Amino acid sequence: MNLPEKYKWIESKVPLPKLVATALQFLGIKEIPGQASNPVIMNMAKEIGVDGIYKNDDTSWCALFMSYLCKITGKPLPDTDGDKYNYLRAAWFLNYGHKVKDGEAMFGDVLVFQRPGGNHVGLYIAESKTTYFVLGGNQSNAVTISEIKKDRLRMARRFYHIAAPATVKKYFMDSSGLVSKNEA
Numbered sequence: 001m002n003l004p005e006k007y008k009w010i011e012s013k014v015p016l017p018k019l020v021a022t023a024l025q026f027l028g029i030k031e032i033p034g035q036a037s038n039p040v041i042m043n044m045a046k047e048i049g050v051d052g053i054y055k056n057d058d059t060s061w062c063a064l065f066m067s068y069l070c071k072i073t074g075k076p077l078p079d080t081d082g083d084k085y086n087y088l089r090a091a092w093f094l095n096y097g098h099k100v101k102d103g104e105a106m107f108g109d110v111l112v113f114q115r116p117g118g119n120h121v122g123l124y125i126a127e128s129k130t131t132y133f134v135l136g137g138n139q140s141n142a143v144t145i146s147e148i149k150k151d152r153l154r155m156a157r158r159f160y161h162i163a164a165p166a167t168v169k170k171y172f173m174d175s176s177g178l179v180s181k182n183e184a
Contacts, residue, residue, distance in 0.1 A: 004145070006176075013167040014167065015165045015167065016108075017107060017108025017165055017168055018073040018075065018108075019073055019108055019110070020123055020135060022072060023135050023136075027135075029041065029143045033058070033141075034058075037057040041061055041065075042057065044065060045064060048067050048071050048087050049084060049087075050064070050087050050088060053085060061088075062090055062120050062121050062136050062137050063087065063088050064087065065136065065143065066093060066110065066137070067088075075097075075159060076159065078093070078096055090112060090118065091112065091119040093112050094154065094155050096110050096157040097157045097159025098158055098159060099155060099156075099157060104156070105124045106124060107171055108164075108167075108168055109157065110122075110123060110124075110157040110159075111153060111155075112153070112156075112157070113148055113152040113153055113154060114152050115152065120138075120183035122137075122139065122183075123135040125145055126170075126172060126173045127150070127172060128172065128173055128174060128175035130149060130150055130151075130175060131150060132147070133147055136183070147176060
């Protein structure tokens with residue numbers, strides 16, 4: 001893993017939740033500004049069957065990334081109701097797995113946030129008093145771990161076929177003070 005220094009503690013959490021372990025493999029993947037698109041991101045669209053409608057990585061891709069992670073880890077996706085655009089909608093993950101009670105989000109949970117013009121989806125890594133540290137796609141146009149204000153959380157969701165790994169619990173970090181304002 002090529003984790004920033006402040007997140008090196010994640011390496012000691014074994015086993016990692018599948019979604020987190022898989023997402024970390026993509027850490028640093030960035031969209032390409034302009035007409036070109038990152039082939040890794042475009043392959044995600046192809047793998048989940050939305051390459052006919054997802055044409056450029058300048059289009060929001062947090063839900064595309066999460067849908068792709070679910071597919072390659074064998075996690076179920078909420079029913080699309082026949083609309084493949086749902087694979088590209090962060091709010092669609094409000095239907096993922098099981099609702100987590102307010103204040104009980106933990107390592108690896110799927111978090112859905114509100115943002116201007118829509119929603120954002122990512123994975124819980126840790127929290128501070130006022131923010132969540134979120135691993136996700138399309139955070140500053142890349143796969144990163146970013147801080148997002150807790151008051152933007154719409155819902156946390158969780159799914160495990162069997163019991164969650166022992167590493168699934170709350171982790172606390174100090175806020176860097178640099179809070180994400182760009183998940184579009």
